Amino acid sequence: MGHACDHDHDTAPPDAASVQQRIAVADARCQADGERLTAPRRRVLELLVESGEPMKAYDLIARFREDGQAAKPPTVYRALEFLERRGLAHRIASISAYVACAEPEADGDPVHAAAFLICDCCGATQEVTGEQAVSLNRAAAAAGYVIDHTTIEAHGRCPACRA
Amino acid sequence: MGHACDHDHDTAPPDAASVQQRIAVADARCQADGERLTAPRRRVLELLVESGEPMKAYDLIARFREDGQAAKPPTVYRALEFLERRGLAHRIASISAYVACAEPEADGDPVHAAAFLICDCCGATQEVTGEQAVSLNRAAAAAGYVIDHTTIEAHGRCPACRA
DNA sequence: TGCCAAAGTGTTATGAGATAACATCACATA
DNA sequence: TATGTGATGTTATCTCATAACACTTTGGCA
Ligand SMILES: [Zn+2]
Ligand SMILES: [Zn+2]
Ligand SMILES: [Zn+2]
Ligand SMILES: [Zn+2]
Numbered sequence: 521m522g523h524a525c526d527h528d529h530d531t532a533p534p535d536a537a538s539v540q541q542r543i544a545v546a547d548a549r550c551q552a553d554g555e556r557l558t559a560p561r562r563r564v565l566e567l568l569v570e571s572g573e574p575m576k577a578y579d580l581i582a583r584f585r586e587d588g589q590a591a592k593p594p595t596v597y598r599a600l601e602f603l604e605r606r607g608l609a610h611r612i613a614s615i616s617a618y619v620a621c622a623e624p625e626a627d628g629d630p631v632h633a634a635a636f637l638i639c640d641c642c643g644a645t646q647e648v649t650g651e652q653a654v655s656l657n658r659a660a661a662a663a664g665y666v667i668d669h670t671t672i673e674a675h676g677r678c679p680a681c682r683a
Numbered sequence: 684m685g686h687a688c689d690h691d692h693d694t695a696p697p698d699a700a701s702v703q704q705r706i707a708v709a710d711a712r713c714q715a716d717g718e719r720l721t722a723p724r725r726r727v728l729e730l731l732v733e734s735g736e737p738m739k740a741y742d743l744i745a746r747f748r749e750d751g752q753a754a755k756p757p758t759v760y761r762a763l764e765f766l767e768r769r770g771l772a773h774r775i776a777s778i779s780a781y782v783a784c785a786e787p788e789a790d791g792d793p794v795h796a797a798a799f800l801i802c803d804c805c806g807a808t809q810e811v812t813g814e815q816a817v818s819l820n821r822a823a824a825a826a827g828y829v830i831d832h833t834t835i836e837a838h839g840r841c842p843a844c845r846a
Numbered sequence: 847t848g849c850c851a852a853a854g855t856g857t858t859a860t861g862a863g864a865t866a867a868c869a870t871c872a873c874a875t876a
Numbered sequence: 877t878a879t880g881t882g883a884t885g886t887t888a889t890c891t892c893a894t895a896a897c898a899c900t901t902t903g904g905c906a
Binding site: 527528612613614615631633634635636637638639640641642644646653654655656660663664665666667668669670671672673674675676677678679680681682 | 691777801804809829841845
């Protein structure tokens with residue numbers, strides 16, 4: 521995503537080979553679970569992995585157009601929903617963006633709780649998971665981030681709706 | 684906010700007196716900090732406190748209309764931005780809603796990290812703060828919530844942008 | 847093989863959430 | 877009372893997301 525600032529941001533996007541490697545792993549995992557990584561789903565995942573940072577839904581749509589494989593909003597949103605359901609991508613609600621999961625191979629429930637360190641200046645975003653997500657401040661400090669504001673949103677069922 | 688389910692939800696909204704009490708405290712705090720709790724800001728805070736649950740921005744706008752004091756989106760969004768800046772309300776990005784802070788009197792930085800337990804069935808939302816926000820799962824269990832999915836979004840500055 | 851149900855996609859249209867830009871107003875202070 | 881700052885009103889528009897329905901693909905099964 522865009523940079524609001526002017527200093528250096530040398531983020532090396534992953535090379536094509538490792539992108540395809542990640543796609544292959546995702547594909548294998550889907551097949552193993554009886555799911556299909558169809559063309560639009562694969563393409564969205566590719567774009568997310570290639571970018572290496574959060575992308576807006578409509579930026580993804582624009583990329584499809586550039587590829588000559590035009591896609592309308594529902595196509596991309598459905599692909600994103602699928603990827604999120606499979607634990608291959610995350611929605612970052614506070615910035616209305618989507619990002620490839622940094623640790624899709626984590627075992628157990630594929631849909632893990634995820635925490636993100638988001639730079640409000642340049643948009644650099646880093647996923648932290650597992651134990652780190654719990655002690656977020658420590659993780660932030662270790663990553664060199666200075667945290668201004670954290671949003672924690674736990675979704676589930678209240679006592680009345682548990683039944 | 685709306686209920687998607689049909690079972691009982693006996694949430695008692697706060698009585699008018701305690702609402703006004705909260706407004707008075709907020710007003711005092713603003714004045715002490717050299718800020719002004721102007722009419723639209725006060726009205727939005729009143730509506731949020733009265734409701735006791737998260738509200739959508741356009742529901743707030745509709746309420747203004749019902750009052751005869753029509754307000755357009757920018758007015759309400761600006762009021763919300765102010766209230767959030769002052770630690771009097773929170774934005775819950777994952778459901779695009781806004782809620783009065785449950786603990787605006789917490790000392791120290793008025794803009795505290797906040798965690799929310801959100802029922803995806805009935806919308807019941809409960810704020811947990813401080814130590815509880817850290818050990819969210821424990822807090823959720825104590826509140827009787829079963830958590831499906833948690834979003835943690837820490838915003839700040841990355842190492843490159845810290846300067 | 848041919849049929850069927852289920853899952854996925856394409857397309858159109860529209861709803862919901864949020865902000866840009868600029869004019870005007872209120873208020874503190876000098 | 878002049879002046880500058882912050883807040884509000886207003887119009888228009890932008891971004892984000894989904895409903896609804898037709899069509900297609902896929903894989904199981906007679
Ligand atoms: Zn992840
Ligand atoms: Zn940065
Ligand atoms: Zn709060
Ligand atoms: Zn509930």
